[in-house]
Amino acid sequence: MGRAPGGRPRVSEHGGELSPGADGSSSPRRLPETAAVLEVRRAVRDWVVAYAPSGEAGTAVAVALSGGADSLALTAAAVLEVGAVDALVVDHQLQAGSDVVAAAAVAAALSLGCRSARVLPVEVDGAGGMEAAARRARYAALDEARGGLPVLLGHTLDDQAETVLLGLARGSGGRSIHGMTEWAEPWGRPLLGVRRAVTRQLCADVGVPPYADPHNTSPEFTRVRLRTEVLPLLEDVLGGGVAGALARTAEQLREDGAVLDALAGELLHTASDGATLSIETLATAPAALRRRAIRAWLLAGGAKALTGKHLHAVDELITDWRGQGGVAVGGGRPGSRLVAAREHGRLTLRLRSG
CATH class of the missing domain: 3.40.50.620 (HUPs)
Structure with a gap:
């Protein structure tokens, strides 16, 4: 987590060294045991x-x-x-x-x-x-x-x-x-x-x-x-008790989320060929895992500021395919957009001009 104390001098708000106390120490203040x-x-x-x-x-x-x-x-x-x-x-x-x-x-x-x-x-x-x-x-x-x-x-x-x-x-x-x-x-x-x-x-x-x-x-x-x-x-x-209840709920959701993220990682590994994802593999997975896997894949591919709307639209390329075009997910470069699309049974993520 850190490094051992190295006797660095105390410094003022302007970066100048402060002199130690009269006894040469800089011990922590004793606090009352309230x-x-x-x-x-x-x-x-x-x-x-x-x-x-x-x-x-x-x-x-x-x-x-x-x-x-x-x-x-x-x-x-x-x-x-x-x-x-x-x-x-x-x-x-x-x-x-x-x-x-x-x-x-x-x-x-x-x-x-x-x-x-x-x-x-x-x-x-x-x-x-x-x-x-x-x-x-x-x-x-x-x-x-x-x-x-x-x-x-x-x-x-x-x-x-x-x-x-x-x-x-x-x-x-x-x-x-x-x-x-x-x-x-x-x-x-x-x-x-x-x-x-x-x-x-x-x-x-x-x-x-x-x-x-x-x-x-x-x-x-x-x-x-x-x-x-x-x-x-x-x-x-x-x-x-509302503040405490909200905090406990957040903690429980983080614990559940960690498990789901691990399972989604396994799904992503199974569906991926290194660049694209298998539509068939993703389509047969539970929605909660599929969307987490998609999110992780998009972020790894350079997507920025992902929203629920982005994820829903990309998910529809898998589960509600009607011949729709690709989905711009942010993270492109000047003159190009990063687009997720369905191509020949695979989910792709590429930069496209425009």
Whole structure:
């Protein structure tokens, strides 16, 4: 997962080396043993056991630190449970004073015992909506700066529930409501079983005030409305426990999906001659496996931004053949399109001009 701590000097938000404390140490801050602290520490410890090499602490990780309660709580626990922690603070530069907020997050990280902390300024282009653009910029900056280390993210059970609801609205099948995973290299999410209220309580218990991002309460963002309007309403109408139920559903769907993906892989291997797929083999397979196999084949062939509409149209080339033409699936080049078509009993995927 990572590499052993190498005694790297602590750095400031501007990259300059910070002097150690008067005793020459940079030990993690001692945390009170409150219920919130113990819960977050346990979650991080369980993640280490599951995903660190040999289930041991002592390796190094990076933590994406925004200065909010979730990432601060994660940082505080990580410096005690993981080993060496390098804090990466992304400054999206979308608000006046964002540099001050980032500097405060760096100071908090170092006060908690992080080995290093630095700011990553990014430019957000706004393409595809501000939320999506900021996310792209953030992940790209973290990936570039992590230095080969895994990056821990402060997503909580509440974030998971919101993600499942967003996926449900897309209507793209079970895969769209799988939610987030605890480990998808290089991203680790130890707090997916921890409620947001617990991370806030940890910050209060430790005496580290979190930053309240105004974007997190702005109703112009869909996720904010889910957080402040939809989920509270569901909790009220259904008698509570909705966030946890959504998270459990996502976990069960991911487990089921892993089995289906493995079976679809076997189907794909049987149907493929290396370039095309046998219509007869695919047509006799269960629909759930056939469509997963088609999806994997299209993605491997260069298809981009696949939708349920794409998959349904390609599936009809197999199960509802009426002499229809090929299906453009995205991923072409200037002047050409990537098209799936039925030819002589085989499913083909080729670039076509036009």
